[in-house]
Amino acid sequence: MDKRKVKSDIVQQRLSYLQMRVINSNSLNLTDVNIHAENFYRDFFNKLGFQFKNTNFDSQNAAHVDLIDPENKQALQITAQNDNIKISEALNGFYKKDEHREYKLQLVLIGKDAKDYTTSFGHNFNHREDVLDIKRILSKIDNFETDQISEIADFLDNEILLPRSVTESTEVETIMSLIDFLSQEKNRVLSDKKDNVDPEHKIYNRFASHATYITGQYGSLFTVYNTAFAKASEKIDGVMAILISSYLKDESDAILNKNNNNPKMALGEMVDFFYNKLSTNGFKKFDKQAIRFYLLEEMIKCNVFPNSI
Amino acid sequence: MIINNNENIKTSAVYVASLILKEFTKHKGKRLTIFELSAALKKQNIKHYRQLFFGLALLYGTGILEFSEPYVYILND
Numbered sequence: 206m207d208k209r210k211v212k213s214d215i216v217q218q219r220l221s222y223l224q225m226r227v228i229n230s231n232s233l234n235l236t237d238v239n240i241h242a243e244n245f246y247r248d249f250f251n252k253l254g255f256q257f258k259n260t261n262f263d264s265q266n267a268a269h270v271d272l273i274d275p276e277n278k279q280a281l282q283i284t285a286q287n288d289n290i291k292i293s294e295a296l297n298g299f300y301k302k303d304e305h306r307e308y309k310l311q312l313v314l315i316g317k318d319a320k321d322y323t324t325s326f327g328h329n330f331n332h333r334e335d336v337l338d339i340k341r342i343l344s345k346i347d348n349f350e351t352d353q354i355s356e357i358a359d360f361l362d363n364e365i366l367l368p369r370s371v372t373e374s375t376e377v378e379t380i381m382s383l384i385d386f387l388s389q390e391k392n393r394v395l396s397d398k399k400d401n402v403d404p405e406h407k408i409y410n411r412f413a414s415h416a417t418y419i420t421g422q423y424g425s426l427f428t429v430y431n432t433a434f435a436k437a438s439e440k441i442d443g444v445m446a447i448l449i450s451s452y453l454k455d456e457s458d459a460i461l462n463k464n465n466n467n468p469k470m471a472l473g474e475m476v477d478f479f480y481n482k483l484s485t486n487g488f489k490k491f492d493k494q495a496i497r498f499y500l501l502e503e504m505i506k507c508n509v510f511p512n513s514i
Numbered sequence: 515m516i517i518n519n520n521e522n523i524k525t526s527a528v529y530v531a532s533l534i535l536k537e538f539t540k541h542k543g544k545r546l547t548i549f550e551l552s553a554a555l556k557k558q559n560i561k562h563y564r565q566l567f568f569g570l571a572l573l574y575g576t577g578i579l580e581f582s583e584p585y586v587y588i589l590n591d
Contacts, residue, residue, distance in 0.1 A: 402519065438522065440562045446521035506520060 209351045212358035216346055219361035224339045227316040231285050242315050243271045243283050245364060252360050255279060269298030270310065280308045285316035289324040292336065296328050314338040376430055379495040380437035382483050387452050388445040395451045400511035407504075407512050412468045419468065423501045430498035453508040457500075461510050468510060475500055475509070525560060530569025533558050534586075535578075544588045551586060 223242075230238045247257045250272070257272040257279070272281040282295045292312060299310045310328070312335065319336040326332060346357060408416050441449070457475060464470040476497045483491045503509040517526045537554045538546060555566055570586065573579040580587045 439525070439559070440564075441521060442525060442562065442564045442568055443518050443521050443527050444564070444568070446518045450518070450520045508520065 209354060212351070212355045213347065215358040215362055216354060217343055218367070219358075219365040220339050220343060222367055223365055224316060227285055231316055239283070239285055239315065246281070246283050246313055246315070247272050248364070249357075249360065250281065252357055257281065269295045270305075273308070278308050280305065280310045282310065282312045283315060284312060285314070287314050287317040287320055287336075287338070289320075289322050289326075292322070292326060292330075292332070293324065296326055296330055300328050309335075311335045311337055313342075375490065375492045376433035376495040377436050379483070379492040380430075380434055380499050381440070382491065383479060383496060383499055384437060384441060384445070384449065386479070386482060387449040388441075389448075395447065400454065400507060400513060402507040403512055404505045404507060407507065407510065411512065412510075415468050419501070419504070422497070423505075426494060426498040426501065430495055433495060434499060434502060449503075450506075450508045453500075453503055454511045457509040458511065468504075471510070472497070472500060472504075525562075525565050527565075527568035527572045530555065530560055530565050531572045533560065534569050534573060535588075538588050545585050547584045548586060549584065 223245075227238055227242065243259055243261070247259050250257050255274045256276045257274045260270055260273055269282060270280045271283045274280070280299065282299070284291060284295070295312060296310060299305050299308075310330070314336060317338070318340060319332065319338040322332045322336075346354060349357075408419055412419060457471070460474050460478070461468065461471040464474060476493060479496050479500075480491060480493050483496075500509050516528055517523060523529055533555055534551060537551060538544070541550075551570075552566060555569075560566060560569075570579060574581070578589060580589050
């Protein structure tokens with residue numbers, strides 16, 4: 206169900222974006238996007254099981270049809286105009302040719318929506334079904350099976366490049382995503398273990414043989430990641446802080462035990478664990494060192510590898 | 515525990531609640547809209563809705579505030 210929603214959203218976003226681009230470009234008399242749209246919609250409808258060819262590549266260039274599928278006897282006129290005159294002209298012009306008699310012509314409105322036409326168009330043309338605007342195309346796709354929606358979504362994702370949204374730098378995004386992941390409220394039972402917040406004791410006594418490694422790592426990462434950490438931490442509130450602390454205390458303790466109390470190995474395993482978690486939940490490239498810095502920062506606060514009392 | 519040792523004091527519910535009360539004092543009134551409060555807190559670097567929410571929840575829970583959409587009322591002077 207989640208996959209269906211994600212993929213349907215992609216289809217909806219991409220087609221709506223293309224539609225608005227056509228509307229806005231045409232309002233400025235810029236019609237180059239319409240020309241590219243013909244080939245785009247050829248490939249798009251071919252994903253839905255047709256075998257359309259662009260008639261522009263045909264020597265007998267048909268004036269009232271853009272895409273034709275001789276196999277399924279289907280023809281499409283791709284247009285940004287939604288008035289009844291345009292539809293009548295397309296139908297009359299198309300069916301004038303004898304070889305088109307067996308074809309079904311449909312109009313694809315790439316910009317404006319279809320109207321509730323009162324004109325009788327003839328040629329067995331039912332405007333409610335044969336004029337396809339973006340809303341009607343979306344509602345047809347909505348009834349498809351998830352795998353088919355997914356295939357269409359992947360195609361649209363490849364073909365239509367949305368303007369890149371303003372994002373934070375990778376290190377800030379990494380820490381923000383990590384904070385989001387750690388503070389998910391998934392019926393987590395809060396840890397009630399008592400601990401002793403004493404970073405000096407932890408680093409210089411408990412992990413004495415690794416103290417140089419820990420302080421060295423923190424020192425070298427601090428200059429690079431401290432600003433990102435401060436920025437990403439702005440959004441933490443009291444409830445998130447409790448959830449994060451509880452999650453890290455439990456998990457880090459288990460991982461430390463697994464690694465025979467070796468903080469270097471345990472830290473490495475935790476970095477890999479969170480890196481993999483974040484990577485499978487999204488598609489972005491995350492910054493491993495930012496995760497390491499975050500965990501070292503939490504180690505100082507005694508949320509990672511807590512000292513027991 | 516009113517402030518968690520892992521949270522930033524400047525975004526804690528207690529601190530946000532104090533900023534909300536300061537805003538009421540500044541306006542010398544008993545009533546502010548949620549939008550006025552949100553705009554005022556933004557200037558103090560409280561940008562996330564949950565931080566505002568927890569500040570308001572603390573004041574509501576202690577009987578200092580009451581809500582009547584879109585206004586927030588002070589009950590006690």
